[in-house]
Amino acid sequence: MALQWNNSGLRWIWVALVALVLDQATKLAVMDSFQLYESVALIPSLNLTYVHNTGAAFSFLADAGGWQRWAFAGFALVVTTVLLVLMRRQESSQWRLNLSYALIIGGAIGNVIDRVAYGYVVDFIDFYVGSWHWPAFNIADSAICVGAVLMILDSFMDGRKVKEAS
Numbered sequence: 001m002a003l004q005w006n007n008s009g010l011r012w013i014w015v016a017l018v019a020l021v022l023d024q025a026t027k028l029a030v031m032d033s034f035q036l037y038e039s040v041a042l043i044p045s046l047n048l049t050y051v052h053n054t055g056a057a058f059s060f061l062a063d064a065g066g067w068q069r070w071a072f073a074g075f076a077l078v079v080t081t082v083l084l085v086l087m088r089r090q091e092s093s094q095w096r097l098n099l100s101y102a103l104i105i106g107g108a109i110g111n112v113i114d115r116v117a118y119g120y121v122v123d124f125i126d127f128y129v130g131s132w133h134w135p136a137f138n139i140a141d142s143a144i145c146v147g148a149v150l151m152i153l154d155s156f157m158d159g160r161k162v163k164e165a166s
Contacts, residue, residue, distance in 0.1 A: 003119040009087035009098035019106025023139040024113060027122040034124070045128055052120040052134045073115045096154040103147030112141030 033051035034040075041047050084103040090098060114121040123136035 004108035007092055008095060009090035009092055009101065010084070012087065012095070012098035013101045013105075014023070015099060015102035015108035019103055019112075019139065019143040022112050022141065023107065023110035026124070026139050027110075028112065029126045031116070031122060041125065045124040047128070048124050049126040049136055051123050052118075053123050053136070054120045070115075073112045076112045080105050080108050080112075094154075096150055096157065098104040100147040100154060103143040107140035107143035107147065110138075110143070 001116060030050050034048070035049055035082065036052065039047045040050035083105050087101050092098065099127055111121050121138065121140075123138050123141070125142075126136050127134045
């Protein structure tokens with residue numbers, strides 16, 4: 001039996017919308033204010049650096065010739081669809097899992113918008129230690145990572161609950 005909207009995990013979809021709006025707003029601000037590859041130091045170990053990423057995480061397949069644009073966009077849309085179905089079937093009280101799904105959805109859609117509109121993802125957060133720089137990322141990437149961590153934490157919490165119940 002499917003849960004009604006107000007009792008399902010879809011009550012958490014607002015988090016996806018917030019992540020999506022923050023992601024797109026920050027990317028538009030960076031594109032409007034920076035030249036490509038321009039960098040501004042914010043605090044020690046953190047710069048705003050405007051770059052384009054035609055690949056996936058860590059520029060994976062960035063030089064693959066263009067097909068990856070549509071493959072990554074398609075994959076993100078499939079993942080989004082699966083997560084929306086899972087949220088619809090889940091009780092809204094499962095906050096950690098619903099929150100993780102919503103963050104991943106918001107981040108995935110944010111990067112899909114970039115891929116479709118520009119052919120690349122706009123990245124601008126440059127974290128570094130000494131001369132070692134983490135690959136540049138954006139709000140969407142952050143939402144996806146936080147969502148994945150929450151999903152992993154939830155799996156451990158559910159495992160503990162099952163163990164305690166038996």
